[in-house]
Amino acid sequence: MARNLSGMKRHRQSEKRRLANRARKSTIRTFTKKAVTAAEGGDFEGAAKYQKVVQGLVDKAAKLSMFHENSAARRKSRLAKRISTLQQGQAK
Numbered sequence: 001m002a003r004n005l006s007g008m009k010r011h012r013q014s015e016k017r018r019l020a021n022r023a024r025k026s027t028i029r030t031f032t033k034k035a036v037t038a039a040e041g042g043d044f045e046g047a048a049k050y051q052k053v054v055q056g057l058v059d060k061a062a063k064l065s066m067f068h069e070n071s072a073a074r075r076k077s078r079l080a081k082r083i084s085t086l087q088q089g090q091a092k
Contacts (some may be wrong), residue, residue, distance in 0.1 A: 021066050028057045032079055039086040047083050054079060 002008045035050035055076050062072035 024057070024061055024066065028054060028061065028075075031057065032075075035079060036082060036086075039083045042090055044083070044087050044090075047086075051079055051083060 002011050031050050031054045035047045035054060038044070038050060039047035058067065058072045058075050061067050062069050067075070
């Protein structure tokens with residue numbers, strides 16, 4: 001634990017940021033799971049809606065430096081690919 005004022009302030013700030021980042025990442029995981037579950041159930045309109053939400057959240061996280069830009073792009077790409085694969089599997 002820090003002993004000077006600036007160190008204690010940094011500790012408080014980092015704790016707030018850690019909790020905010022954790023909540024944001026949890027939300028991204030939740031909506032990703034919802035998108036995949038909807039696609040597996042055959043509700044591709046719902047999956048597209050959730051996918052759009054996930055993309056916005058991931059872009060925002062990348063903008064706030066929670067994810068590297070390439071990492072954000074990879075997450076979005078993998079989700080789109082997974083939904084597309086499920087949709088093609090349903091069409092057959």
